[in-house]
Amino acid sequence: MAKFVLAGKSDCPHFARAELLADALYRSLPNFRVHKISIIPHEWKGWLEATCYRNGWKHEESPVVWRELVDQGGKRMLLGGFSDFLEHCRDYYNFTSDMDSETMLRVAAENLETKIKLIAEEQHRLSVIKPLHIWITGALSTTSSFLIPNLLSNEVFPDAAALSLHLLDLQGSEQELKGLKMEVEDLSSSLLHQVTIDTDLEQAFHQADVILFLEECWSGDSDTKGESDEEKKEKKLQIISDRYTEYGRLINRRANADVKVIVSGDSFVNMRCSLLVDAACSMDSNQFVATASQVENEARAVIAEKLGVQTSDVTDVIVWGNITGSFYTDLQRVQVFNFGGAITGPPFFSQSLHTIFHDRKWLESEFQDLVHCRRTAVASKSSRAAAASGAHGILTILKAWNGNCGADETFSLGVVCPGFYGVPEGIVLSVPVSFTDRKWSVLLDVAVGDDLKQRLQVSTSEIRLEKERGSKKQQDGLDNRLQKGAKW
Template sequence: MSLIVDEQQRLSLIQPFRVWITSALSPTCLFLIPNLLSAEVFPNVSMISIHLLDLEGTKEDLQGLKMETEDLAAPLLYQVTIHTDLELAFQEADVIVLLDDQWSDDSDGENEEEKKNMIKSITECYKEYGRLINERAKKVVKVMVSGDSFVNLKCSLLLENASSINCCCFVAAATQLENEARVVIAKKLNVTTSDVTDVIVWGNISGSFFIDLQRAKVYNYDGAIKGPAFFSQPTEFQDLVRYQRAAVTSKTCRTAAMSAANGILTVLKAWSGTGRTDQVLSVGVICLGKYDLPEDVILSVPVTFTAGKWSVVPEVNIEDKLRDKLRLSATELRQEKELATESVTSGEDATTH
């Protein structure tokens, strides 16, 4: 009996590093899990608990994912828990990765009513997520939003409803888009994707974004790549990047889960201190006093990570064309926030009548 008591006491003293993943039955999560259980992503961590949350999934499906995760026999894995409701969501979370996504049946873009319904659903979900993160997660939690729809808006809703947590704890991942731009450039110049670095994504990650090459470098290219001062990149390039992911999904008939997971892991490694300190990554953040950008919306900007904190890259030129693009992104994001506010107001009115 004393041995049992001693073991229970020992287990109660264990403080694993807690990683929560929403929409855990999404394909992206399958690629994430094995890599999350790695010292390369989370250095100086001795044990990791994976908490799988899927509000639209079944316990049976989540149980299967739990068993598969346990079968990895990863040395860092301490525990896997599954959740189909918010009863325990984000409890003592060190890292939260949000993969929830909404899809439209209209391949060319949703109509206005459908967009409003999507934003209403997102708003209800992410306001509650934010409130629970505020109440239950650790105050130094790292929160990352990833996906194909309304990524900046989701991050903004979390931040607004988690007022006791520093705004620097929330980012929206733009690295998948950044890598897609690198692929387009690499194909154009006949080099490998790894030869292309420091591409910047500005603006609304899943909306009006702008790919900026002012700091980009291309290695192992046989020829001149720096154009004259009057040279400007064609709009075709922006369009090619915009449709890169759609081209992949049309051929595979599924989401670009592998590249999404890779983008998430790239940011987590940098955030955890295992990336290069001079590596420039694009993430959606609140830009307090930076580049004279609006502070009321989440915008994708170039950052570097040092000692577990991100900082906006200071040496970047914001020329008129780019500033116009950022204004467009900010306007678009404000409109999304207005729709989110309207959806909440209309929901409250319907409840009171």
């Protein structure tokens, strides 16, 4: 199937002639497809330069025509300008255009008038609709495919009239993002206002109301031949430090003042959140959180399996510390529903875990190991990351943050600790919180003994070391550039 893209200045006579020729071919040939892009005259030069740069082309006039070779790997093939398109149609389809100059000018004028009207209508539509702008980084991760369909709902965003979804993936291909965009649009969500895609940071986080940081593919991850595990980790920390520092600066400049930022994933979650807070220096640190809900749910599943109940029957698990590092799963407040023991009651009846389960050695050793290993076990069995549970964890925090939770519900959340529990200020650690009036607050009525305080100190040291190793690489790079006489 022939799929052509025809783009040009809306007042260009040759663009008008090419349009009519393409329309005639479409009517005559069942397998001929054309997509037309009309660009307002003063925007044409910038649009053409960006398009040619992105595709490695050289073209300087209106119109520009290319083929979308979708059936051959999705690449684009530049055909050329109007004369090239005309020659192609004559040679391949025995079709030509006999439009005279007067008709060309008239159609071009009509095109320009129509384009101006469409722009005015779109501006009016946008002025009436105030969508909530949601940015997702690492948009091509497997988590995204589970997250997005559930994200576009009033349950998650009860006050939103419309949602604008912005998909960002710095390592992904534009074709893959276009495919994801089409899938999202095919969901036909009544809340969805628009979907945009980006593979660079040119527009990143502009007007953002919510930013969701998923696990990303770090450049250099696969280029590790001959490197030790420590060298691989060092390289990854450097890349993360550079990227998240830049993310934070962009959030500081471009996002809305009350933006909500959630960091998730399988690596360095606390550190990544901390880097954003440091770089977005004019933002309230309470707007940045790292989700530990996935770990909570993994712990609930382990307990449920041990007791023979449903995962949903286990509540109030607390995850402390470094979410993707040396975290500790605290069971002091855990309640269990529907347990078939000596004492039973109605569905709303629950019992403390420590009342019905007395194997303290298992809880402090094997249980902790099982929680730490569960995500890896899921990945090994399914040959992919635990994407569904990761998406569910993000949605859980979003719903609570937007007011869809009970006042007595407990959540584990990576936040900038204000000196509680003997932890130094400014460290992002997972602690128990509750949500009231769409704001989180740290729970202070939780028992924190000496053993737990020591565990929190270990997590604090671990996160500090990760940040130092990343920033040390940045400083080394800066020193090298200065020694070479780089200008700043």
